Amino acid sequence: MAIVSSLRGIGSRVVNGVWRIGYATRFFLMTLLYSGASFRRFHLTVKEMFSSGVMSLIIILVAGMFVGMVLGLQGYETLKRYGSESALGTLVALSLVRELGPVLAALLFASRAGSAMTAEIGLMKATEQISAMEMMAVNPIARVIAPRFWGGVISLPLLTAMFSSLGVFGGYVVGVVLIGVDEGSFWSQMQAAVDFQHDVLNGVIKSFVFGVAVTVIALFEGYDAPPTAEGVSGATTRTVVQSSLAILILDFILTAFMFRGD
Amino acid sequence: MERTTLDLWVGMFVVAGIGALVVLAMKVGNLSTYNVSDTYQLQAYFSNIGGLKPKASIKSAGVLVGRVTEINLDTERYEARVVMSIDKRYQFPRDTFANILTSGLLGEQYIGLSPGGDSEMLKGGEVIKKTQSAVVLEDLIGKFLYNKAEGSK
Numbered sequence: 001m002a003i004v005s006s007l008r009g010i011g012s013r014v015v016n017g018v019w020r021i022g023y024a025t026r027f028f029l030m031t032l033l034y035s036g037a038s039f040r041r042f043h044l045t046v047k048e049m050f051s052s053g054v055m056s057l058i059i060i061l062v063a064g065m066f067v068g069m070v071l072g073l074q075g076y077e078t079l080k081r082y083g084s085e086s087a088l089g090t091l092v093a094l095s096l097v098r099e100l101g102p103v104l105a106a107l108l109f110a111s112r113a114g115s116a117m118t119a120e121i122g123l124m125k126a127t128e129q130i131s132a133m134e135m136m137a138v139n140p141i142a143r144v145i146a147p148r149f150w151g152g153v154i155s156l157p158l159l160t161a162m163f164s165s166l167g168v169f170g171g172y173v174v175g176v177v178l179i180g181v182d183e184g185s186f187w188s189q190m191q192a193a194v195d196f197q198h199d200v201l202n203g204v205i206k207s208f209v210f211g212v213a214v215t216v217i218a219l220f221e222g223y224d225a226p227p228t229a230e231g232v233s234g235a236t237t238r239t240v241v242q243s244s245l246a247i248l249i250l251d252f253i254l255t256a257f258m259f260r261g262d
Numbered sequence: 263m264e265r266t267t268l269d270l271w272v273g274m275f276v277v278a279g280i281g282a283l284v285v286l287a288m289k290v291g292n293l294s295t296y297n298v299s300d301t302y303q304l305q306a307y308f309s310n311i312g313g314l315k316p317k318a319s320i321k322s323a324g325v326l327v328g329r330v331t332e333i334n335l336d337t338e339r340y341e342a343r344v345v346m347s348i349d350k351r352y353q354f355p356r357d358t359f360a361n362i363l364t365s366g367l368l369g370e371q372y373i374g375l376s377p378g379g380d381s382e383m384l385k386g387g388e389v390i391k392k393t394q395s396a397v398v399l400e401d402l403i404g405k406f407l408y409n410k411a412e413g414s415k
Contacts, residue, residue, distance in 0.1 A: 046272045054275045093290045158279025165282040168290055187289070195317070196291040204283070 024220045027141075031149050031219070034142035038150050044143075048151025052113035056159060059112055060105055064163035067100060068092060068170025075171075076179055085181050089190035092171030097194060097203045098259070101164035103251050106210035109156050110243040114218035117148055118239040121222030122232035130223075145223065149215050156211030157204050164203065202258045209254060210247050217243045301328060301347035302386035306360045306373075311342045312396025314362055314371045320346050322375040327352045330373065346373065355380040356388075362396035371396060 038045045075091040121144065124130050133140045168190075175181045194200065218239045225235035308314075311333065320328040328348035336343045348354070357378030364371050375390075384390070 043269075046269060049272050049275065050268050054271045057275065097286060097290065155275075158276060158282070161279055161282035161286060165285045165290070168286075190290055191292050194291045196287050200283075200286050200291045 020224070023224065024216070027145075027220050027223065028216050030141050031146050031216070034139060035146045035150060037142040038147040044147035045150050045154070048148045049155050052109075052117065052148070052152050053155030053159060056109055056112045056155070057162075059108055060159045060163050061166055063104065063108055064101070064166035065170040067104060067163075068096065068167030068172075069174045071095060071100075071167070072171035072174030072179075076175060076181065086185035087189055088171070088175045088181050089168075089186035090193040092175070093168050093190045093194050094199065096164045096167040096171075097199050099251070099255070101160050101167060102203050102206040102210060103247060105160040105163040106156060106207060106214060106247045107244055109152075109159060109211075110214045110218070110247065111240050113152060113155075114214050114239050114243050115236045117152070117215070117218040118222040118225070118236045119232060121145070121148075121219060122225035122227075122235050125223065125225060126227040126229070126232060128227075145219050148219060152215035152218075153208065153211040156214070157207040160203065160207035198258075202254075205258075206251065206254050209250055213246045213250055214243045217246060300350040302350055303331070304346045304348055304354075304384060304386075304388060304390055306344050306346065306390040306393050307336065307339065307341040308344060308360075308362060308393050308395045309341050310395040310398065311344065312362055312364075312371055312398055314344065314373070314396065318370065318372050320348065320373045320375060322352070322354070322377065327375065344373070353383040356382045356384055357392065358384065358390055359392045359394070360390045361394040364397070 071092045072088065075088050076085060079085050079087055079091065121130075124144065130140045130144070133143060172186065176183045176186050221235040221239045221242070222232075225231045314330065314333065316330050316333055318330045319326050320330065328346050330344055331347045332343075332345035334343055335341075354375060355378045357380040359376045359378065361374045361376065362371055363374045378392075
């Protein structure tokens with residue numbers, strides 16, 4: 001009997017998972033469908049850009065600076081062995097613009113802004129504000145979800161650009177100012193190696209995709225959370241775990257498409 | 263609907279983000295040096311292009327004059343056909359020599375143009391006749407070892 005019940009458990013988990021994926025897809029499409037209001041009444045979106053974008057600025061800027069500084073230090077240590085310290089700028093800029101900028105900024109954004117979104121919406125549901133809106137014939141997706149979605153999707157690429165450029169600055173501070181790599185070769189080799197379309201634009205596309213993934217997961221987890229204190233806390237945890245995994249998996253897929261061996 | 267301090271913060275945020283993007287494009291990337299000014303196309307056939315890739319630079323006397331736009335295999339003569347777009351400001355004589363060179367020992371490969379003395383200039387779409395293929399390091403080492411073995415007999 002133990003086998004039967006464990007099989008039954010697995011089956012119900014699978015069915016439940018597929019059910020949730022379908023519900024999440026419908027939720028995402030509804031968000032896109034009712035996005036009109038968040039552009040017509042743009043101050044709603046601006047308010048969400050403030051709470052998800054501007055409020056994440058400090059952690060993004062400080063993290064970007066330090067990641068760039070660490071890259072400068074470690075890159076120098078390794079490149080020194082091959083006598084090619086002048087390629088430090090290339091190493092710092094390419095690794096930031098292509099990978100570390102989009103991924104780390106999205107991970108920080110998921111834990112800083114995504115978890116807050118889930119908790120906020122979960123609590124709105126727990127305190128029946130969402131049902132109250134439906135009572136008043138206000139569509140909660142259009143009024144609450146869509147502005148948060150677009151606020152996050154617009155904010156993350158901007159945050160990523162700041163992360164990457166501050167990281168390059170951090171690498172410059174460590175490499176050129178502190179260690180003493182030649183400034184001219186630092187910048188000129190970087191500019192020769194970093195292509196605008198191939199590297200910078202692909203990084204922006206990545207961060208846009210991550211922004212969609214993180215905000216959809218965060219909003220859906222909040223919207224779907226059981227309306228209890230425990231349910232909201234569990235949903236917040238799931239947001240951080242799932243969006244981090246989604247970022248890393250999507251990053252692999254996007255990288256495979258964008259940079260396949262040329 | 264009036265202005266709020268919130269708008270100011272978000273405005274500053276957006277301006278800073280776009281500014282960072284411009285910095286990435288101009289200072290970190292090559293958008294400022296990549297001149298999409300008027301170009302004309304030249305072709306050249308090589309028996310071996312080594313590791314030459316599209317977008318590789320074309321230099322004459324060390325100055326960047328263009329980029330490789332297309333590489334394919336011509337199945338009539340079984341040679342690599344390389345299409346280059348050259349900046350309109352630079353004209354080259356008809357007997358210009360195109361070499362595939364390597365920057366540094368292990369660096370990336372580029373095409374070097376050494377102009378000849380012809381008074382007529384190459385026009386768009388024309389073929390550079392005189393070319394020299396890439397030096398493949400393995401062949402060079404093989405030749406060296408072979409000569410060494412011959413010599414020691």
